Amino acid sequence: MEILASRPGNHNETLVYYVSPSGEYQLAPDNRITDPAKVGRKGWHAFEAKTAKEKEYVAAKMAEQLWKKKKDMEVAKHMREAAKRNEIRASARLRLANPKSPLDALCNQKTIEKLDEDEAKFFKFLTEEFDPNKRTSGLEIEWKDAPIGNAARGEKRAGLSA
Secondary structure (H helix, E strand, C coil): CCCCHHCCCCHHHHEEEEEEECCCEEEECCCCCCCHHCCCCCCCCCECCCCCHHHHHEEEEHHHHHHHHHHHHHHHHHHHHHHHHHHHHHHHHHHHHHHCCCCHHHHHEEEEHHHHHHHHHHHHHCCCCCCCCCCCCCHHHCCCCCCHHHHHHHHCCCCCCC
16 A cells, blocks of 8 residues: 555645755745756755655745844844944933933933843844744734624624614
């Protein structure tokens, strides 16, 4: 007896993906293209994922890859904006040393607190590691139950309608 899940009958059930020499994963533009050089990926290797477990593995690796790219972009953004944040903090400290009014002192104190809070959030984000179990494919709106249609507006009738 042959296990059908291990050998798909057509190419629609097979996932073809490419892996670069540096370890980057990329889906093939078409499952019939098993030569990466044909689509400008010279030096890359082509692989096929046929079972659900293999496909889930590829999806997890691609999710990790995208998460790392996002983290790198956030770090680069933070580093680009560091000089401006330091300038804002120094300015707020100077104005806090000699405030023009109690409201001005409060605003400057809040500015400094907000900058410190953002810095703490960044360092917490910097120490995070990718968690494949936390990965979700749904939108945030899909995570929680919410009434739709007439029920959302409170217009749903109870009982028999006349």
